[in-house]
Amino acid sequence: MRGFVLVPAIGAVMGLAFWAYQENYTTQAAQSDAEALSREIGALRERLALLDAEWAYLNRPSRLAELTELNFDRIGLQPFAPSQFGSVDQVAFPPDPTELIVDGIIEARGELRPDQEGEAQYP
Amino acid sequence: MIRTPLRPLARILAARASGADPDAIEAENLRQRNDARRDDLRVRAEGRLFVLVLCFLGAFLTVGVRMGTLAASEAEEPRLAAAGEAIVATRADITDRNGRLLATNLDTHSLYAQPELMVDPARAAQDLARVFPDIEADALHRRFTDGRKFLWIKKKISPEQMQAVHDIGEPGLLFGPREMRLYPNGRLASHVLGGASFGREDVHSAEVIGTAGIEKAFDSYLRDPGLAGAPLATSLDLRVQAATRTVLDGGMKLLNAKGASAVLMDVRTGEILSLVSLPDFDPNDRPQPLGTGDQSDSPLFNRAVQGVYELGSVLKIFAAAQAIELGLVNQNTVIDTSGPMRIAGFPIREFRNKNYGKIPVSEIIVVSSNRGTARLALQIGAERQREFLRRFGFLAPTELEMVEAPTGRPLYPARWQELSTVTISYGHGISTSPVHLAAGYASLVNGGTRVRPTLLRQPGPQQGERLVSESTSRAARDMLRAVVTEGTASFAEVPGYKIGGKTGTADKPRAAGGGYYEDKVIATFASIFPADDPKYVLVVTLDEPQETTGEKPRRTAGWTAVPVASEITRRVAPLLGLRPTVEATPLAGLTPIASRSGD
Numbered sequence: 001m002r003g004f005v006l007v008p009a010i011g012a013v014m015g016l017a018f019w020a021y022q023e024n025y026t027t028q029a030a031q032s033d034a035e036a037l038s039r040e041i042g043a044l045r046e047r048l049a050l051l052d053a054e055w056a057y058l059n060r061p062s063r064l065a066e067l068t069e070l071n072f073d074r075i076g077l078q079p080f081a082p083s084q085f086g087s088v089d090q091v092a093f094p095p096d097p098t099e100l101i102v103d104g105i106i107e108a109r110g111e112l113r114p115d116q117e118g119e120a121q122y123p
Numbered sequence: 124m125i126r127t128p129l130r131p132l133a134r135i136l137a138a139r140a141s142g143a144d145p146d147a148i149e150a151e152n153l154r155q156r157n158d159a160r161r162d163d164l165r166v167r168a169e170g171r172l173f174v175l176v177l178c179f180l181g182a183f184l185t186v187g188v189r190m191g192t193l194a195a196s197e198a199e200e201p202r203l204a205a206a207g208e209a210i211v212a213t214r215a216d217i218t219d220r221n222g223r224l225l226a227t228n229l230d231t232h233s234l235y236a237q238p239e240l241m242v243d244p245a246r247a248a249q250d251l252a253r254v255f256p257d258i259e260a261d262a263l264h265r266r267f268t269d270g271r272k273f274l275w276i277k278k279k280i281s282p283e284q285m286q287a288v289h290d291i292g293e294p295g296l297l298f299g300p301r302e303m304r305l306y307p308n309g310r311l312a313s314h315v316l317g318g319a320s321f322g323r324e325d326v327h328s329a330e331v332i333g334t335a336g337i338e339k340a341f342d343s344y345l346r347d348p349g350l351a352g353a354p355l356a357t358s359l360d361l362r363v364q365a366a367t368r369t370v371l372d373g374g375m376k377l378l379n380a381k382g383a384s385a386v387l388m389d390v391r392t393g394e395i396l397s398l399v400s401l402p403d404f405d406p407n408d409r410p411q412p413l414g415t416g417d418q419s420d421s422p423l424f425n426r427a428v429q430g431v432y433e434l435g436s437v438l439k440i441f442a443a444a445q446a447i448e449l450g451l452v453n454q455n456t457v458i459d460t461s462g463p464m465r466i467a468g469f470p471i472r473e474f475r476n477k478n479y480g481k482i483p484v485s486e487i488i489v490v491s492s493n494r495g496t497a498r499l500a501l502q503i504g505a506e507r508q509r510e511f512l513r514r515f516g517f518l519a520p521t522e523l524e525m526v527e528a529p530t531g532r533p534l535y536p537a538r539w540q541e542l543s544t545v546t547i548s549y550g551h552g553i554s555t556s557p558v559h560l561a562a563g564y565a566s567l568v569n570g571g572t573r574v575r576p577t578l579l580r581q582p583g584p585q586q587g588e589r590l591v592s593e594s595t596s597r598a599a600r601d602m603l604r605a606v607v608t609e610g611t612a613s614f615a616e617v618p619g620y621k622i623g624g625k626t627g628t629a630d631k632p633r634a635a636g637g638g639y640y641e642d643k644v645i646a647t648f649a650s651i652f653p654a655d656d657p658k659y660v661l662v663v664t665l666d667e668p669q670e671t672t673g674e675k676p677r678r679t680a681g682w683t684a685v686p687v688a689s690e691i692t693r694r695v696a697p698l699l700g701l702r703p704t705v706e707a708t709p710l711a712g713l714t715p716i717a718s719r720s721g722d
Binding site: 056061 | 213224228311361362369620693
């Protein structure tokens with residue numbers, strides 16, 4: 001009679017001990033994981049601050065002004081002027097999308113040319 | 124347990140037979156039974172007490188042991204708590220109102236030497252002189268060999284320089300980590316930011332401390348680790364500051380001015396969106412203060428905050444506004460401005476000895492009549508004028524969040540006599556800074572409530588005390604607008620934006636004392652826009668400008684400060700999101716830009 005109680009109890013103690021041992025080690029692993037992550041976050045934050053500083057340095061107004069002047073013939077940027085404000089009625093309505101719908105048969109002619117790899121290429 | 128009967132029959136019978144008292148047997152048995160019960164109860168009670176004692180003992184022991192360990196052990200942070208709320212030990216960034224960086228930190232290295240570890244000091248000195256052109260090889264070699272154990276060579280070096288020093292291969296040259304303050308925008312907003320330098324320093328780290336401007340005023344705030352590096356948001360707008368500085372710099376050079384300043388302020392919140400003082404400096408490499416001579420010639424001098432000048436006619440609007448506020452006159456009251464006029468023996472003259480005759484109050488402002496405002500000031504009286512200017516903040520340093528702000532202390536006569544009243548009404552005899560003027564104009568035109576200038580981003584309008592009534596404020600705006608449409612500031616007009624303002628041209632007082640220069644002026648234009656519902660105040664001041672396109676050099680503000688201010692407004696107003704009221708040039712059509720969803 002006593003054995004019936006004792007054996008499962010001992011079994012339960014051993015099971016719990018094993019579970020506690022395992023939990024202990026998973027917790028330790030999770031902790032060192034989290035520590036590594038926070039170290040990584042710290043390093044990334046530092047890097048982010050550096051990139052922010054670099055971004056701010058590269059986007060400083062004097063440099064941007066110089067670049068727009070250098071590339072004026074290509075991009076033609078000028079300072080924002082009062083005349084650039086438009087009103088809503090100056091905005092054209094977009095074209096009626098129903099006009100763009102193609103119905104009926106369309107005939108297209110072309111030539112299928114093999115390219116260097118020998119596959120057909122569509123011009 | 125078999126219970127013993129109280130009267131066992133055998134013993135009763137035996138007692139009866141022997142003539143003894145059978146009740147004695149019963150009593151004896153009863154006593155024995157009670158004894159047994161008492162013993163039993165006692166054992167149980169003792170057992171309970173023992174358990175209770177154990178419980179208390181356990182509890183007290185636990186508390187005691189815990190206290191003991193807490194007292195005896197080293198304090199330790201929980202291992203994982205630090206990951207979420209990192210304590211940021213670096214100095215906080217400074218940003219503009221939209222979050223663009225104005226000041227940040229950069230990790231670099233410092234270079235120091237330990238001569239006793241050196242293999243070949245002579246060669247090291249030679250090679251270092253090659254890497255750093257400002258180092259003299261001989262002097263460095265002397266310092267390497269004079270017996271010292273430690274010396275700093277450079278406080279901050281770039282990664283390229285660090286590599287070059289590595290390549291020297293000298294074991295006595297060592298690097299320490301350094302955090303340096305970086306101002307990515309260079310000269311922009313240099314006076315506001317001030318600068319930073321190293322405080323206490325050793326090999327492994329150095330303390331970055333603010334040396335001037337907002338960096339010094341907020342030094343402890345920026346260094347507070349508890350704020351977790353939250354950036355300090357200033358009220359400046361980087362784009363507006365850049366545009367203002369570019370235009371002002373061009374204007375200053377074009378007009379041959381010695382210096383210039385511009386202050387752009389929001390009339391409701393008191394936020395300063397742009398504060399430029401030229402010449403300026405690079406806060407990354409802050410120059411030394413001048414050893415000798417006039418400090419106001421140094422680029423470190425902040426003309427907008429520290430420079431107090433007699434600003435001239437720009438103050439006339441305050442005399443007119445006060446006279447209207449007191450009910451002495453209204454805009455259309457005709458005042459006799461004809462001369463001659465002498466106050467306490469001094470003649471009061473108009474510009475170029477003109478005579479405007481009898482003109483209404485609004486016309487006094489438009490033509491900028493000295494004698495007209497003098498008459499208004501005489502009606503107001505010294506005491507009331509002084510009190511009025513004090514409430515507008517003209518008699519105390521501004522409360523701007525910079526260490527330099529208290530040095531911009533206005534100068535005014537200690538004894539406010541009749542002559543002072545008259546000259547102060549047209550801006551002579553009182554010296555204030557451009558920021559004072561901007562704050563005064565903002566308080567006057569925003570509906571009449573006091574705003575205090577600030578360099579920090581504000582959540583909403585300031586609820587200041589009322590200085591003048593709504594109707595006086597409107598009258599002042601109308602008069603300022605008239606100055607631009609028909610008066611001395613006709614160059615200020617920007618199509619689409621109703622600009623109002625007042626010019627001021629003040630002769631510079633001689634530095635040695637005794638009168639004023641004939642050919643040196645401070646030209647000021649204080650403007651508001653849009654004039655019918657002002658949102659911003661712009662004060663432009665040029666120091667000794669000279670416009671030389673005409674036959675004679677022109678120095679009045681209308682020819683110098685006004686065109687510069689007008690160009691600043693034209694550039695800045697669109698950036699501030701102000702839509703021109705009238706289309707300047709109707710566009711043929713807008714360029715449609717396809718916008719696809721999902722991009």
